[in-house]
Amino acid sequence: MSIEAVDFFYLSMPQVEDIGDGSQDALVVRVVADGVEGWGECEASPLVSVAAYITPMSHGACKPLRDVVLGKRLEDATDIAALAAAVEMECMDLLQAAHTFSGIEMALWDVLGKKRNAPVYELLGYTAAYPKLPYASQLFGDTPTETLAGCRKARERGFRAVKCGWGPFGRGSLNDDREHLQAAREGIGADGTLLVDAGQIFREDVEAAARRIPLLEEVNTVWFEEPFLGGAYGAYAALSARSGNVKLAGGEASHNFHMAQQLIDYGKVGYVQIDCGRIGGIGPAKRAADYAVERGVTYVNHTFTSHLALCASLQPFAGLKDHVICEFPFAPKSVAWDMSETHLMPDANGEVKIPAAPGLGVTMSAAGMRKYLVEMEISVKGKTLYRTPKL
Amino acid sequence: MSIEAVDFFYLSMPQVEDIGDGSQDALVVRVVADGVEGWGECEASPLVSVAAYITPMSHGACKPLRDVVLGKRLEDATDIAALAAAVEMECMDLLQAAHTFSGIEMALWDVLGKKRNAPVYELLGYTAAYPKLPYASQLFGDTPTETLAGCRKARERGFRAVKCGWGPFGRGSLNDDREHLQAAREGIGADGTLLVDAGQIFREDVEAAARRIPLLEEVNTVWFEEPFLGGAYGAYAALSARSGNVKLAGGEASHNFHMAQQLIDYGKVGYVQIDCGRIGGIGPAKRAADYAVERGVTYVNHTFTSHLALCASLQPFAGLKDHVICEFPFAPKSVAWDMSETHLMPDANGEVKIPAAPGLGVTMSAAGMRKYLVEMEISVKGKTLYRTPKL
Numbered sequence: 119m120s121i122e123a124v125d126f127f128y129l130s131m132p133q134v135e136d137i138g139d140g141s142q143d144a145l146v147v148r149v150v151a152d153g154v155e156g157w158g159e160c161e162a163s164p165l166v167s168v169a170a171y172i173t174p175m176s177h178g179a180c181k182p183l184r185d186v187v188l189g190k191r192l193e194d195a196t197d198i199a200a201l202a203a204a205v206e207m208e209c210m211d212l213l214q215a216a217h218t219f220s221g222i223e224m225a226l227w228d229v230l231g232k233k234r235n236a237p238v239y240e241l242l243g244y245t246a247a248y249p250k251l252p253y254a255s256q257l258f259g260d261t262p263t264e265t266l267a268g269c270r271k272a273r274e275r276g277f278r279a280v281k282c283g284w285g286p287f288g289r290g291s292l293n294d295d296r297e298h299l300q301a302a303r304e305g306i307g308a309d310g311t312l313l314v315d316a317g318q319i320f321r322e323d324v325e326a327a328a329r330r331i332p333l334l335e336e337v338n339t340v341w342f343e344e345p346f347l348g349g350a351y352g353a354y355a356a357l358s359a360r361s362g363n364v365k366l367a368g369g370e371a372s373h374n375f376h377m378a379q380q381l382i383d384y385g386k387v388g389y390v391q392i393d394c395g396r397i398g399g400i401g402p403a404k405r406a407a408d409y410a411v412e413r414g415v416t417y418v419n420h421t422f423t424s425h426l427a428l429c430a431s432l433q434p435f436a437g438l439k440d441h442v443i444c445e446f447p448f449a450p451k452s453v454a455w456d457m458s459e460t461h462l463m464p465d466a467n468g469e470v471k472i473p474a475a476p477g478l479g480v481t482m483s484a485a486g487m488r489k490y491l492v493e494m495e496i497s498v499k500g501k502t503l504y505r506t507p508k509l
Numbered sequence: 510m511s512i513e514a515v516d517f518f519y520l521s522m523p524q525v526e527d528i529g530d531g532s533q534d535a536l537v538v539r540v541v542a543d544g545v546e547g548w549g550e551c552e553a554s555p556l557v558s559v560a561a562y563i564t565p566m567s568h569g570a571c572k573p574l575r576d577v578v579l580g581k582r583l584e585d586a587t588d589i590a591a592l593a594a595a596v597e598m599e600c601m602d603l604l605q606a607a608h609t610f611s612g613i614e615m616a617l618w619d620v621l622g623k624k625r626n627a628p629v630y631e632l633l634g635y636t637a638a639y640p641k642l643p644y645a646s647q648l649f650g651d652t653p654t655e656t657l658a659g660c661r662k663a664r665e666r667g668f669r670a671v672k673c674g675w676g677p678f679g680r681g682s683l684n685d686d687r688e689h690l691q692a693a694r695e696g697i698g699a700d701g702t703l704l705v706d707a708g709q710i711f712r713e714d715v716e717a718a719a720r721r722i723p724l725l726e727e728v729n730t731v732w733f734e735e736p737f738l739g740g741a742y743g744a745y746a747a748l749s750a751r752s753g754n755v756k757l758a759g760g761e762a763s764h765n766f767h768m769a770q771q772l773i774d775y776g777k778v779g780y781v782q783i784d785c786g787r788i789g790g791i792g793p794a795k796r797a798a799d800y801a802v803e804r805g806v807t808y809v810n811h812t813f814t815s816h817l818a819l820c821a822s823l824q825p826f827a828g829l830k831d832h833v834i835c836e837f838p839f840a841p842k843s844v845a846w847d848m849s850e851t852h853l854m855p856d857a858n859g860e861v862k863i864p865a866a867p868g869l870g871v872t873m874s875a876a877g878m879r880k881y882l883v884e885m886e887i888s889v890k891g892k893t894l895y896r897t898p899k900l
Contacts, residue, residue, distance in 0.1 A: 139568055162604065166603065173557050176534050177525065178675075212553075321594070321597075379740075379743075497885070
């Protein structure tokens, strides 16, 4: 079979707010091969990612993804890897290409799984999928009281782990941060797993980040995520050497395998967080998971959007029994929830199970998506290169 | 003064061929602040880069560049650095942003230099600009005879250095590569500087690249550029340990300072090649140049397009007397030539001098640009977000 069609759907809340909530819009990808539909999602700017699919060629190593992907063979996993390699070479100078291809690649796995009647994790070589311990991923509140309320709500809804991030953290005094951290611990409970995400606020300032370590240790924080700019491996390594029981986490911005590898080797993180909607899809994410295992680092998904993205992001480490923590979009905007009929919810043990259904195991909701569909049109030299397709 | 307007002009040859010639199109940026015009160029996919300027916000760390740049203060170099830092945080998840901002940032320096009546290299802290030895950058021919002719032509036109790259290199037998290399050496002459660019053809295959080292040594090659995928630092380091007199070069794809730093620290290159049109502009390129000096690595510009891009790319190492080699677009397509009135040509010594005129020292040609101007229009929800502005 070959790739017959690739269509993009830009979904958005009517109003997008200037906050760190990545679930306010989405770029969903539908791929058709041999009559079978597969779905994927780019964790990326929708308009820019679509532009990377249809832009006119600039030169032989700066081609639109359409030219590399459409019509290509899709019979087995090696075809997906070959396509990813072709994208690396032919879209070498198109920076956005990795984000766009990520959603396409996911959808290719979904198609392949449906054709083979097998979940994607089996195509990746895993014989079983182990349950994961989802953490309720949310923003710090504007006040410690709000942070407490958010974490308490997570606990009440059956979550045994919570992550607080962004918002005021690192922007005020040490005492402000301490109050938020204490509130988060109180909210999730003494036996809960607490994770903290700094959202790169300290840029490359190791000392500023290091001053938070005692506060994080006080509340028994498992990981301290993205204290620095994504590429500041030197800062990561320096903090890692002084972070005591608190492990560093990072990697969500990796847009190829090597960036994940580098954060492990040079940044000395204890947890590597991979977003399948950015790293180039499920294939390079699986390679990152294999590498993490080899290096004694724990692999975690990065997912702040939909349950389509969640199901895709769990595949690369589905079979890793000891890598149990998974990010779970706790309070997504309605667009992220409504786009699929399938949702993964924590069971009585507070665990989520990866669907055993073919492909990614996700049933999309056309009606749910239509409510948020954003019309787009791009024309060059008077010729329309893209117009929102029929859903 | 503040940034009043940012406009993009997509220029292209009527036909773009599927070859590694990056001069077939261009994205030129015009910035106006306090009535002064500055110019820059993104070395990037034009449509996609423009989309990153005007795309609707996805969330607080995935904003269009327009929202971060327009209306901001521009009084001195620290304002440019502050803007770059804001882009890193507020466009964190917009992958293409670095490419788009690169052209804007160049133009900001151009404005500032014109306001101060000083060349940009002085604003960067250099007291003098030293002449550079330009190498004629060209593709390998389809046959050794073509490669010979190209290099001979460079020599006849006064170039003392040549770089051959891409094309058939690494795609055929060792003997094919040897014939091309011998032809290149014959063309540039025994006393010429010969550089070779593999265009990432060996991906991560250290052995395949290592087999070329003796052939490169035979013809006294100064550097072996981009043997591998940009992030494959392990492969770079492994080859570097066995490359004898041939130094490795790379870094053109760096889209932030840290990537350049990493290629030096982990990839062990001898030459770091920075494109100001990709790394985020002149500021981070200067930081890379400073770092190269600190680590005993030679800084080189990457420029395969216009003389606007060339003038910008020379600024970060203008004052480094010992870093003499510079890339020079030897046979650009007419679009890259016609867009400016200013051209830097090798003098009788085969050297180029960086303009001492204010800003980047480049006079653009409106008539030259108009010939190649590509009309674009992008609309979202029926509202036009971008339409090619008046030139």
